[in-house]
Amino acid sequence: MRAKERAQLAVERLKAVYPAISELDHANPFQMLVATILSAQTTDRSVNAVTPRLFASYPDAAALAHADPLAVEAIIKPTGFFHTKARTIIAASAALVERFHGEVPPRLDDLVTLPGVGRKTANVVLGVAFGVPGFAVDTHVIRLTRRLGLTTSSDPVKIEAGVTRMIPPADWTGFSLRLILHGRRVCLARVPKCPQCVMNDFCPSSTVRAARGRRPLTATGTRVRLSHARGSTAKRSGRSRARR
Numbered sequence: 750m751r752a753k754e755r756a757q758l759a760v761e762r763l764k765a766v767y768p769a770i771s772e773l774d775h776a777n778p779f780q781m782l783v784a785t786i787l788s789a790q791t792t793d794r795s796v797n798a799v800t801p802r803l804f805a806s807y808p809d810a811a812a813l814a815h816a817d818p819l820a821v822e823a824i825i826k827p828t829g830f831f832h833t834k835a836r837t838i839i840a841a842s843a844a845l846v847e848r849f850h851g852e853v854p855p856r857l858d859d860l861v862t863l864p865g866v867g868r869k870t871a872n873v874v875l876g877v878a879f880g881v882p883g884f885a886v887d888t889h890v891i892r893l894t895r896r897l898g899l900t901t902s903s904d905p906v907k908i909e910a911g912v913t914r915m916i917p918p919a920d921w922t923g924f925s926l927r928l929i930l931h932g933r934r935v936c937l938a939r940v941p942k943c944p945q946c947v948m949n950d951f952c953p954s955s956t957v958r959a960a961r962g963r964r965p966l967t968a969t970g971t972r973v974r975l976s977h978a979r980g981s982t983a984k985r986s987g988r989s990r991a992r993r
């Protein structure tokens with residue numbers, strides 16, 4: 750099976766399991782932008798725990814642009830890196846006021862000019878807040894697209910370019926959001942739960958396929974390295990040898 754066919758199959762399988770949603774609570778593009786910046790290096794749950802108070806105190810870009818950094822830090826502290834994050838969301842808000850009339854622009858080229866906003870954040874905001882197709886590449890998307898054999902790269906820009914060539918724009922946002930949900934719940938970083946995965950019959954890294962004796966192949970026909978499977982096996986043998 751070619752990588753493009755696997756990508757299209759993955760889109761369909763994940764559609765049947767997950768909604769195309771972000772787990773960050775938000776009511777408008779400004780809140781989505783701020784919540785996405787705050788979500789770096791932390792969980793959506795910890796962001797959702799602080800944003801109601803943050804947005805009650807600073808309901809729009811104009812209000813947050815003039816906020817006291819120490820007051821913002823006190824609110825967002827549970828999300829970690831609060832010193833930097835406070836200054837980033839204040840600076841991004843000031844840029845919105847100065848250059849975009851206080852509104853979040855619905856264009857990637859404009860979004861990435863804001864402080865603290867890279868392609869990942871911009872694509873999330875575009876897709877979730879504006880319904881504009883965007884394929885956001887975070888750590889889960891990097892891991893899953895590699896395991897699914899859709900890329901051999903770890904470069905988010907190359908992965909975005911490659912995957913968006915394989916599937917139609919209408920699927921970009923949903924596929925990215927669903928890969929993130931699948932990465933959090935099933936295709937975990939350390940040990941993927943392949944027996945519970947809806948893609949285990951065609952994923953080249955599936956331990957289920959390997960266990961059935963089918964040699965997993967990449968799109969080019971070369972053998973896939975099952976690093977996570979070998980790692981777990983090695984650990985198990987090590988433990989059994991230690992017991993003997």
Ligand code: SF4
Pocket residue numbers: 893896897935936937941942943946947948949950952953954955956
């Ligand atoms: S089969 Fe396993 S490695 Fe492949 S996507 Fe599913 S959980 Fe991840």
